[in-house]
Amino acid sequence: MNTKNLFLGLLLTGSVGFVNAQTTTDSTNNTAAVSQAGNPTIEGLKKQIETNPKDTEALAKLAAAYQESSDWTNAVDTWKKISVLLPDWAPSYYSQAYAYQSAKDDANAKIAYEKYIATVKPEEVEQNKKNLAYAYFYLAFSEQKSDPNKAKEHIAKSIQYDPSNQDAVKLNQVLNS
Numbered sequence: 390m391n392t393k394n395l396f397l398g399l400l401l402t403g404s405v406g407f408v409n410a411q412t413t414t415d416s417t418n419n420t421a422a423v424s425q426a427g428n429p430t431i432e433g434l435k436k437q438i439e440t441n442p443k444d445t446e447a448l449a450k451l452a453a454a455y456q457e458s459s460d461w462t463n464a465v466d467t468w469k470k471i472s473v474l475l476p477d478w479a480p481s482y483y484s485q486a487y488a489y490q491s492a493k494d495d496a497n498a499k500i501a502y503e504k505y506i507a508t509v510k511p512e513e514v515e516q517n518k519k520n521l522a523y524a525y526f527y528l529a530f531s532e533q534k535s536d537p538n539k540a541k542e543h544i545a546k547s548i549q550y551d552p553s554n555q556d557a558v559k560l561n562q563v564l565n566s
Contacts, residue, residue: 430454445474452484461492479508483520486527495531502527522551529560540564 486501529543
């Protein structure tokens, strides 16, 4: 349990840019061509993980480094490794969703946001309200044409968690007009 809190602290202190999903809708293309070999942080973390593949702290730092260099494929793969090691740790699913969304893989982003929502424990809701609000907003937005009733449910949840999100308020108005 302390390990999970450590990771959550690490992620929420800004070392990981996944929280930007709440405000970022435009993204760079998936360019794994970004020189990973020239990135000493990534190379050092990869070596550290080679020695201990279950080092979730190093994996989280590596995933963050991949995200910071817009290497969405490796970011997703690394977050998935963390999810296997810590299957009930919700932030890894949120981060996967963010990376998928940044790579413009909406189908997998939707699945990952759904998994994130399902994985947040009741005692963790308060500290995850903004991310839950965004996850529900994303689901509502993605389902507004295919399943308007489900989209209305999702947008209501989004506003419940963050009534100040103007994008959610506008989408709610559109869905309920």
